[in-house]
Amino acid sequence: MKWKILPASVTIGIGAALALVVTMPVAxxxxxxxxxxxxxxxxxxxxxxxxxxxxxxxxxxxxxASYVGSEFNPGSNRYRLKYVKDGKVVWVDADGRTGDIxxxxx
Numbered sequence: 001m002k003w004k005i006l007p008a009s010v011t012i013g014i015g016a017a018l019a020l021v022v023t024m025p026v027a028x029x030x031x032x033x034x035x036x037x038x039x040x041x042x043x044x045x046x047x048x049x050x051x052x053x054x055x056x057x058x059x060x061x062x063x064x065a066s067y068v069g070s071e072f073n074p075g076s077n078r079y080r081l082k083y084v085k086d087g088k089v090v091w092v093d094a095d096g097r098t099g100d101i102x103x104x105x106x
Contacts, residue, residue: 038074039096048077048096055081057099058092065090078102 042048051070058081059067065085072079077096082089093103 035072035074039072039079042072042074042077042096048079049099051079054079054094054096054099058094058101061101062090062092072096 039048039051043050048054051072055067055070062083063085065083068082068084068089070079070081079094079096081092081094083092084090088106091105092101093105094100095102
């Protein structure tokens with residue numbers, strides 16, 4: 001079997017793509033951790049309700065949809081919860097202070 005040597009530009013391109021793939025999860029994990037820390041600080045400071053309480057309130061109005069995940073916006077103290085029902089994604093915005101649903105998006 002004979003090995004072919006790739007041109008330098010192809011080798012560099014492959015190396016750069018691999019470097020991006022390897023570093024993406026690390027960067028994403030750091031961002032998610034910062035978001036969780038901000039949500040916890042807001043809860044401890046009394047600016048938002050505990051997430052478990054908010055999730056229970058939203059779950060009760062989701063008519064059997066499956067919970068997928070959430071995001072916290074520390075600037076507005078709002079949560080965005082993601083659900084799936086009948087193969088469709090539904091985003092629900094909840095006020096972190098009251099737990100009230102303030103918006104829906106499909």
